Amino acid sequence: MTEEKRYLTVTALTKYVARKFSADPHLTKLSVRGELSNITFHSSGHIYCTLKDQGAQIRAVMFARQAQHVKFRLEEGMQVLIEGSVQVFERMGQYQLYIEHIEPDGIGSLYLRFEQLKADLAKEGLFEQKWKLPLPAYPQKIAIVTAKTGAAIRDMYTTIQRRYPLVELTLYEALVQGENAAPSIVRAIERANEGEYDVLIVGRGGGSIEDLWAFNEERVARAIFESRIPVISAVGHETDTTIADYVADLRAPTPTAAAELAVPSRLELQERLKQTEWSLTQLLRHQLQQSKKRYEHIRQSYVFQQAERLYRPQIEHYLQVERALHQAMIQTVSMKRQKMIEVSHALSLQSPNNKLSEARHRHRYATERLQRTMTASQEQRQDRLLHQIRLMQTLNPLSILERGFSVTYEEGNVVTSASQIEVGDSLKIQLKDGSIEAIVNDVQKEDI
Structure with missing residues (x-):
């Protein structure tokens, strides 16, 4: 009678193999070098991957408890150093690597991270x-x-x-x-x-x-x-x-x-303030010097050297008014005299003495009235003339010459700007008590 064969279940066989893996000290704590591939980050925090080299590959898993301590990001093709164990995944009947710790191969994990x-x-x-x-x-x-x-x-x-x-x-x-x-x-x-x-x-x-x-x-x-x-x-x-x-x-x-x-720095700020103070002082001195130069330039300008040129048109206008007034007075006297002759002739033609007396009386009255009119007219014209003279004296630039100013002429024309003068020009400088002939050696123009 032959002995009946005893068959193992798949579960029993797998458990037996798993116990063998667990009993082997070389598989419970080992270090492996390889290349990562097929990396999967599960929503639970577990990491699944394959570790391989040129001759073989093994499936690997790192549970969330260990994965949270990884200081760098796992990437495809990365060379790593792994510490862990090899166990059997009984349900699938396959062995795999359980990762406890992982480091990049050849570089520190912190540096890689x-x-x-x-x-x-x-x-x-x-x-x-x-x-x-x-x-x-x-x-x-x-x-x-x-x-x-x-x-x-x-x-x-x-x-x-x-x-x-x-x-x-x-x-x-x-x-x-x-x-x-x-x-x-x-x-x-x-x-x-x-x-x-x-x-x-x-x-x-x-x-x-x-x-x-x-x-x-x-x-x-x-x-x-x-x-x-x-x-x-x-x-x-x-x-x-x-x-x-x-x-x-x-x-x-x-x-x-x-x-x-x-x-x-407080010390640097203090030094900077000193430098700023010095710069402002120098700037103010420069501006003061420029202002003095400008003042001298204006003081010696043509308008103050020959001031009479400025009021010459007013003098000519005054003379014209005076001549016109004189002509008007002569014309008025002549007209009145002519009229008086005509009246006298008309009276001479009147024979009655009363008319003659009346005519004489009218003649005398007309003569007196004419004289009063002529006198009043002449006084009005004299008043206007005196007013014009006083106005012209007020505007007379010659009074400025008394204060040290002068007026400059170039070919008889008043010079009012440096742009009118060129080097070599001949100038006449009018002072209060005489004039000076000058040749221009330099012209300094400024924006005003």
């Missing part, structure tokens, strides 16, 4: 110069986001008070190291933006890349970019540049340097 975030933000344009806010030359209120204790806040306070004691400083305390540092910095930046500040300094003292990592976080970078207050990044590590340095409006290598960039 830094480069990836830097590239992403640069692509969005957060580092572009057009978004940079200018810092005010003379700030009145400055907010500082950093730790409450430490050398950073002490150095910034000391430097600002020494350079520009007029400014008002406000500290917004924040954690600057550890897992909770990034959200703490973001909250402090947001609180500072609720106030009215001219400058916002965000930073800390020096340290390792791990110590400074909060300033490489994306949320800190976006908080700095969205700040309506100009931000100075003051992460105290001169040799390294953080993401905060790239997105800030101005980068300082140390907190002390940030304080120096935020405010002007």
